[in-house]
Amino acid sequence: MAFAEIAGMILRAAELAFAAIVAGINGSYLHDMDRLNVDSWYLSRxxxxxxxxxxxxxxxxxWLIPFSGSFIHYPFDLLVSILWFAVFGLIVNYLNGTCGWVFNWTDINWTDVTVVGNNLxxxxxxxxxxxxxxxxxxxxSFIVGIIWVRNRTTRRYERRHWRGSRV
Known part of the structure; x- marks a missing residue:
């Protein structure tokens, strides 16, 4: 099933890119807050x-390396998805309307590169x-893994043809 392999690699590449973007922006913020000696309890999220x-x-x-074993980790994909949804909820809760409505993207600009100013x-x-x-x-990726595993497992009733019946 070539679709699952191609979709899995595209999804893994997107997961890698999105995580790297979040790590870079968030790491820069944590670095700036460390220089200001902000309490780590405040920065826990x-x-x-x-x-x-x-x-x-x-x-x-x-798991970006293409081999069939990368599809059997689909339960871990669900766990990481839940972790990311928790991150989403924590940061939305942190904003609490201070930057306007969460899904209003009109105020996003990259003219000021400092984290402490309006660019926060x-x-x-x-x-x-x-x-x-x-x-x-x-x-x-979890759903693709389920589809891949489901298509690879043999069902008990599909093993023998009617000619090979023991009856």
């Missing part, structure tokens, strides 16, 4: 986001968008 992005980068890189809302909304996209990709 961002540390969690960085850990989930790191886990996603690691496993997406490993742009960074948070970018993390929200790519964490949601990553969650969807991991969920789609």
């Amino acid at each position: 961002f540390i969690y986001t960085e850990v989930v992005a790191g886990i996603s980068i690691f496993f997406a890189l490993i 809302c742009s960074h948070r909304k970018t993390v929200i968008a790519f964490s949601f996209l990553s969650a969807i990709c991991w969920l789609a």
